[in-house]
Each structure stands twice: as structure tokens, then as C-alpha cells.
Amino acid sequence: MRVQGAINVEDFRELARRRLPRAVFDALEGGAGDEVSLRRNRTAFDRIEFRPRPLADVAERDLSTTVFGERLSMPIMLAPTGAGRLARSSAEIAVARAAARADIVYMQSTVAAFPLEEVAACSTGTLWYQLYLPPDRAEVDNLVRRIAAAGYRALAITIDTPVLGNRERDTRNRLMSRPPHPRTLLQGAGKPAWAADFIRGKVDFMRGQLGAGRPGSPSPLSLDQTRATITSSSDCVTWKDxxxxxxxxxxxLLLKGLMRGDECDRLVELGVDGVVVSNHGGRQLDGVPATIDILPEVVDAAARRLTVFLDGGVRRGNDVAKALALGAAGVFVGRPYLYGLAAGSEAGVLRVIELLRVEFDRAMALLGAATVADLDRSLVSGARIPSTLSPSAR
Ligand SMILES: Cc1cc2nc3c(=O)[nH]c(=O)nc-3n(C[C@H](O)[C@H](O)[C@H](O)COP(=O)(O)O)c2cc1C
Known part of the structure; x- marks a missing residue:
């Protein structure tokens, strides 16, 4: 199968699996612990059923939406992922370009391979930035200034990573061992197309780093700094932060990783604008519910004071329709575009986006929704809608 022959996200997953060494595929694919939450993110979508509204005029449909005052071609967005370079050396540059061509939001990760300025310079689209707080809080001011100066429109603080989740696939594959484990090298040698791109990318990266190291020029985080940032216990984001x-x-300003509704009042008081209901794609605390099961609770608690997004397990345009019907203003996808990146760089990411767009458009038509505003709770059943009655009154 080739990129052009792939007709859904699962096909792209298979293309990525074939192209990447096992340890790298596992690093993108895996979750924490027993991967219970990772699986739940998917099965919970399957449990929700559609209740289409017949006879609506859906001859013409409009998928566009306005988020924080900005018109976007559709409410599907690309989530921040720090592992793009493992999939393809073009990494965030390819992803940002594909998102711009599709006219959707791309949220860049703090632990991206390319400096945030470089990604911004090659994108004409809407970029948001995901923030992991540097262990040295004194660096926050400078980082936030850089993000604003580069033109990122929104900032999301990830709040579910006080320590790194227990990613046992990575431990077993000895992904972090330096020098690389012989088995990892052997796996890499067995995937020559991937290996050639990885080595070329690494050489270019080192050259870039030499330039970036000059005084005044911003650099991305090194692998060690990255590890320090995401594993350091000082990355405990608090209310004070x-x-x-x-x-x-x-x-x-958004918070990414909220999994309960009862924090919403305090977030509103602090002047937060939105939240991403997320369990980090099942990669942090194993055992938390599926995000689609928590979405209605957060939407109700936010009561239109916060813009609520969702990520986790979205693999079909139908999943997008379910999340929007349950009150999400938009959804983010993570692994789906990483599969596209691995399989076909920028063109692969773009094709994944366009396949999701076609599926979402078809779902809207079949549901009887001509615009995204027409997607409401009456169109789904089987979701976990919180009761407004007190437990004793039920
Ligand atoms: C390989 C990988 C790397 C990720 N890196 C980050 C990151 O750097 N920052 C972050 O906030 N979330 C990160 N995430 C979580 C995603 O932003 C998102 O929450 C998740 O992928 C959504 O689930 P999905 O992959 O099922 O779409 C990562 C996820 C994956 C799969």
C-alpha cells in the first residue's frame, strides 16, 4: 500500500508500522502502564450511537468554525507531539506546513525538534503553542516572550505531566538508553528508508544547532534538556504558575489535560480561556476514563465560560461529530498525523487531514447537520451525560 492508496487513519497506521523500527513505532503508539486508558479512549467512542435528524436540508454544508475570533476551515486540529523527529526528520516543519495548507490549527510542542521561530517562519497558518514549564522558572518570561514574538496565537499549558507516565514499551525497548541499545540499532538497520532519513536529519540538525548556539539565536531543547523538562518533578504546574x-x-490561554469539571470555576476566575479535555492519549495516568466520557461533565461545568476542546482516540470523522455533538468546540488528533508524517512527510499529514475532513463532512450530512452549530446532544445517545439532579434526588 502507498500513501495515495491509504483510505483511512488505520491504513496510515499500518504504513507507519511498516516503515518505522519497532521501538520507534512503539514510542508513538504506546500508552502508560497496562494501556487501559489508551484503549478506553477508543472503545468509548464506539459505545456512543448516532440519532440522525432526517429531512434537514444538507445539500450544502459548511464545516468551518470560529475559534478565539479566528475562522478555521474545520474544527479538527493537530495536537502537540514531541516525537515528530523520530517519525521523520522534517518533523514539525512538515506538520506546520500541512496544517497551514489545510487551514487548521497546529499546536506545537515545547519539546519539538525545531525552534519555535523556525516553525513559525515556514507556516502561513494558525499556530498555537503547548507549554511545558522549564525546570528553571526564571526562563518562563523569556520563553513566553519568544512565543508571542513568533506569532503563536494561543498558549496551552499541559497540566497532566508532573512526572512522565510509565511507558513500559519504551522501557522494554530501552528507547532512552545512551548509547543506543544494539537491538535498537539492528531494528533501525532493518528499515533502511527510515534510517537514511533519520541520519540525514540528525546531521542537518547538528549543523542547525551550531548556528543556533550563537549568542542571541534561539535553540530548541537538547535531548537531555527535553528529558529534564518532561521528567523533572519541578514540572509540577501549580495554580501559582x-x-x-x-x-x-x-x-x-488554555490548560491541556483537564479531566474533571469541578475545577472550571477556579479556572474562569483566573482568566483562563479554554481547556483541552485530554488524558495525554493514555500516556500519563493509566486508569483515567476515556476523554469522550468526561467531555459532557466539563462542558456543563464550563457553562460557556471556557472554550472546551477534546483529544484522545479520535480516528474517524464520525468521532469528531460525536465530540462536537457533546459540546466540544474542536478536537485535536495526535497519533493520526504522526502516522501520516511517518508514511509520507508533509503530503502524508495533509492526506490524513483531508481523509478526516471527508469523513466528517459525510457524517454531518448523514446526521442532518448543515453547519457545525447544528451538531447537538440530540444527535447522539449512549454518552455519559452528568445528571443535574443531586444523587439523593435521582
Ligand atoms: C508520540 C506522542 C508525543 C506527545 N508529545 C506531547 C507533548 O510534547 N506535549 C503534550 O502536551 N502532549 C503530547 N502528547 C499528547 C498529545 O498532545 C495528545 O494529547 C494525544 O496524542 C491525543 O491522543 P491521540 O494520539 O489518540 O489522538 C503526545 C502524544 C504522542 C502520541
Missing amino acids: VERIRSLWEGP
Whole structure:
């Protein structure tokens, strides 16, 4: 199968699996612990059923939406992922370009391979930035200034990573061992197309780093800094950090990784604009519910004061329709575009986006929704809608 022959996200997953060494595929694919939450993210979508509204005029459909005052071609967005370079050396550059061509949001990760300025310079689209707080909090001001100066429109603080989740696939594959484990090298040698791209990318990266190291020029985080940032216990984001970043950042501020509704009042008080209901794609605390099961609780608690997004397990346009019907303003996908990146760089990412767009458009038509505003709770059943009655009154 070739990229052009792939007709859905699962096909792209298979293309990625074939192209990548096992340890690399596992690093993208895996979750934490027993991967219970990873599986739940998917099975919960399958449990929700559609209740289409017949006879609506859906001859013409409009998938576009407005988020934080900006018109986007559709409410599907690309989530921040720090492992793009493992999949393809073009990494975030390819992803940002594909998102711009599709006119959708791309949220770049703090632990991206390319400096945030470089990604911004090659994109004409809407970029948001995902923030892991540097262990040295004194660096926050400078980082936030750089993000604003580069033109990122919204900032999302990830709040579900006080320590790294227990990714046992990576431990077993000895992904982090330096020098690389002989088995990893052997796996890499067995995937020559991937290996050639990886080595070429690494050489270019080192050259870039030499330039980037000059005084005044920004650099991405090194692998060691990256590890320190995402494993350091000082990355415990607290309410105080949120307050501080709110005072530094003028644009829309989101928190990514909220999994309960009862924090919403406090977030509104702090001036937060939105949340991403997310369990980090099942990669952090294993055992948390599926995100689609928590979405209605957060939407109800937010009561239109926060813009609510969802990620986790979205693999079909139909999943997008379910999340929007349950109140999400948009959904992010992570692994689907990483499969596209691995399989076909920028063209692969773009094709994944366009396949999801076609599926979402068809789902809207079959549901009887001509615009995204027509997607409401009456169109789905089987979701976990919180009861407004107190437990004793039920
Ligand atoms: C390989 C990989 C790397 C990720 N890196 C980050 C990251 O750097 N920052 C972050 O906030 N979330 C990160 N995430 C989580 C995603 O932003 C998103 O929450 C998740 O992938 C959504 O689930 P899905 O992959 O099922 O679509 C990562 C996810 C994956 C799969």
C-alpha cells in the first residue's frame, strides 16, 4: 500500500508500522502502564450511537468554525507531539506546513525538534503553542516572550505531566538508553528508508544547532534538556504558575489535560480561556476514563465560560461529530498525523487531514447537520451525560 492508496487513519497506521523500527513505532503508539486508558479512549467512542435528524436540508454544508475570533476551515486540529523527529526528520516543519495548507490549527510542542521561530517562519497558518514549564522558572518570561514574538496565537499549558507516565514499551525497548541499545540499532538497520532519513536529519540538525548556539539565536531543547523538562518533578504546574503565565501572556490561554469539571470555576476566575479535555492519549495516568466520557461533565461545568476542546482516540470523522455533538468546540488528533508524517512527510499529514475532513463532512450530512452549530446532544445517545439532579434526588 502507498500513501495515495491509504483510505483511512488505520491504513496510515499500518504504513507507519511498516516503515518505522519497532521501538520507534512503539514510542508513538504506546500508552502508560497496562494501556487501559489508551484503549478506553477508543472503545468509548464506539459505545456512543448516532440519532440522525432526517429531512434537514444538507445539500450544502459548511464545516468551518470560529475559534478565539479566528475562522478555521474545520474544527479538527493537530495536537502537540514531541516525537515528530523520530517519525521523520522534517518533523514539525512538515506538520506546520500541512496544517497551514489545510487551514487548521497546529499546536506545537515545547519539546519539538525545531525552534519555535523556525516553525513559525515556514507556516502561513494558525499556530498555537503547548507549554511545558522549564525546570528553571526564571526562563518562563523569556520563553513566553519568544512565543508571542513568533506569532503563536494561543498558549496551552499541559497540566497532566508532573512526572512522565510509565511507558513500559519504551522501557522494554530501552528507547532512552545512551548509547543506543544494539537491538535498537539492528531494528533501525532493518528499515533502511527510515534510517537514511533519520541520519540525514540528525546531521542537518547538528549543523542547525551550531548556528543556533550563537549568542542571541534561539535553540530548541537538547535531548537531555527535553528529558529534564518532561521528567523533572519541578514540572509540577501549580495554580501559582497558571496565575503567573496569565499575567505574562495576553492571548487566549488554555490548560491541556483537564479531566474533571469541578475545577472550571477556579479556572474562569483566573482568566483562563479554554481547556483541552485530554488524558495525554493514555500516556500519563493509566486508569483515567476515556476523554469522550468526561467531555459532557466539563462542558456543563464550563457553562460557556471556557472554550472546551477534546483529544484522545479520535480516528474517524464520525468521532469528531460525536465530540462536537457533546459540546466540544474542536478536537485535536495526535497519533493520526504522526502516522501520516511517518508514511509520507508533509503530503502524508495533509492526506490524513483531508481523509478526516471527508469523513466528517459525510457524517454531518448523514446526521442532518448543515453547519457545525447544528451538531447537538440530540444527535447522539449512549454518552455519559452528568445528571443535574443531586444523587439523593435521582
Ligand atoms: C508520540 C506522542 C508525543 C506527545 N508529545 C506531547 C507533548 O510534547 N506535549 C503534550 O502536551 N502532549 C503530547 N502528547 C499528547 C498529545 O498532545 C495528545 O494529547 C494525544 O496524542 C491525543 O491522543 P491521540 O494520539 O489518540 O489522538 C503526545 C502524544 C504522542 C502520541
